Amino acid sequence: MTNSASGHVVTFGEVLLRFATPGARLTVQCDALDMVVGGAEANVAAGLASLGHDVKMLTRLPSSPLGDKARAALNAAGIDTAHVGRDTGRMGLYFLESGAGLRPSSITYDRAGSVFATSRADQFDFASALEGARLLHLSGITPALGPGGVALAQAAVAAANSAGVPVCFDGNYRALLWDAWDSDPRAILTDLMQSATVMIGNHRDISLLLGKAFSGDGSDRRREAALAAFEAFPKLQLIASTARHVVNSGHHRIAARLDARDAAHQTSEVDVTGIVDRIGTGDAFAAGVLHKWLQGADLVATAQAGLAYTVLKHTVPGDMCLVGPEELEAFSASGGDVRR
Numbered sequence: 001m002t003n004s005a006s007g008h009v010v011t012f013g014e015v016l017l018r019f020a021t022p023g024a025r026l027t028v029q030c031d032a033l034d035m036v037v038g039g040a041e042a043n044v045a046a047g048l049a050s051l052g053h054d055v056k057m058l059t060r061l062p063s064s065p066l067g068d069k070a071r072a073a074l075n076a077a078g079i080d081t082a083h084v085g086r087d088t089g090r091m092g093l094y095f096l097e098s099g100a101g102l103r104p105s106s107i108t109y110d111r112a113g114s115v116f117a118t119s120r121a122d123q124f125d126f127a128s129a130l131e132g133a134r135l136l137h138l139s140g141i142t143p144a145l146g147p148g149g150v151a152l153a154q155a156a157v158a159a160a161n162s163a164g165v166p167v168c169f170d171g172n173y174r175a176l177l178w179d180a181w182d183s184d185p186r187a188i189l190t191d192l193m194q195s196a197t198v199m200i201g202n203h204r205d206i207s208l209l210l211g212k213a214f215s216g217d218g219s220d221r222r223r224e225a226a227l228a229a230f231e232a233f234p235k236l237q238l239i240a241s242t243a244r245h246v247v248n249s250g251h252h253r254i255a256a257r258l259d260a261r262d263a264a265h266q267t268s269e270v271d272v273t274g275i276v277d278r279i280g281t282g283d284a285f286a287a288g289v290l291h292k293w294l295q296g297a298d299l300v301a302t303a304q305a306g307l308a309y310t311v312l313k314h315t316v317p318g319d320m321c322l323v324g325p326e327e328l329e330a331f332s333a334s335g336g337d338v339r340r
C-alpha cells in the first residue's frame, strides 16, 4: 500500500544517536549502553514512511561511521535520504537513563556544536526538497538549539511558504535546550507558528505561545486554548494533542484530541500498561495523525489513528515506530491479542 500518489512529505531536523541504559539500570550500573537512531523529526519521518508515505528527510550528518549509521537507519525505515548533507564534525547524541515504576526516565543531551546545529541555511536545498511536497514537518527542537537553529527553522518555513507547501509544527518544548542559552522561546515559536497549518501541541503549549493561562476544566480548557490559537495563527487548521495521565513509568492513560476551527473530537482514554519505551510516542502520535490528515480523513478517524499509533509505539523499543498500515488498522480494530 502506498499513500504517496499525490506528493511526498519533507521532515526537517536533527538526527540523533540515543544511548540508553538497558532494562531499568542507572547509568552508574552500566558498562554498555544500547544505541539506536532517533530525533523527533526523524521519528515522524520513520512513522510516515512505515505507514506507506513517500518521505524525504532534510538534515545534515557527520561524514563519519556515526553519520553512516544514522543514514542507514533512515534508509532502513524507508526514508529518502537524497537531501541529507554530510560534513566533517560531530554527531548529536542523547543519553537516556531508563526509568521504572515511580522513577521516571531522564535525558542528558550531548549535541552542542553538532554538524546539524552548526549548519547554515544555505547548506540545505529547501527548494528542491520541497518541490511537489504535500507537507513540511518540523518542530520546536530545531529553534531550541540556539540562534543558528532559529535561523534554520525560519529558513525552512520561509521556503515552504514560498513553495506553497503547508507546514506542520510540533512545539516539542525542550526546557533543557531553551534554558542553555539566552533564548526567548515565546517570540521565536510564535513567529514560526504564523506559518503552521497543523500544530501538534496541547493547551500548555498554547499558553506558552500566547502568554495566557486557560482556566476551564479538561475539555473546556483545551477548546478555549484551541480557539485562542486559531485566532492568533490565521493559517492554522488543525491542532492535535494527547491528554496523558501518568500513573507510573510503565502505566499511562492516554486520549487523543483534535481541534479544528469549527469542531473538536476527543477519543476515550486508553489504559496503556506494560510500557516498553515511551520515547518517540509523541512523534508516533504526530505520524498517526498526519497519516490520516494527508488522506483527508475526518476528525474521528484521524484522532483514532493518532491514538492507535502512539499506543503501539509504547510497545516498540527504540525511538522510531516502524509499524505498518495493516498492523495499525488491525490493532485499531482488534485490541491486543495474538494474531494467528
Ligand SMILES: O=C(O)C(=O)C[C@H](O)[C@H](O)COP(=O)(O)O
Binding pocket: 016, 038, 039, 040, 041, 043, 094, 141, 174, 278, 279, 280, 281, 282, 283, 284, 319
Ligand atoms: O529530545 C530530542 O531532541 C529528540 O529529538 C529525542 C527524541 O527522539 C524525541 O525527544 C522524542 O520525542 P517524543 O515523541 O515526544 O518522546
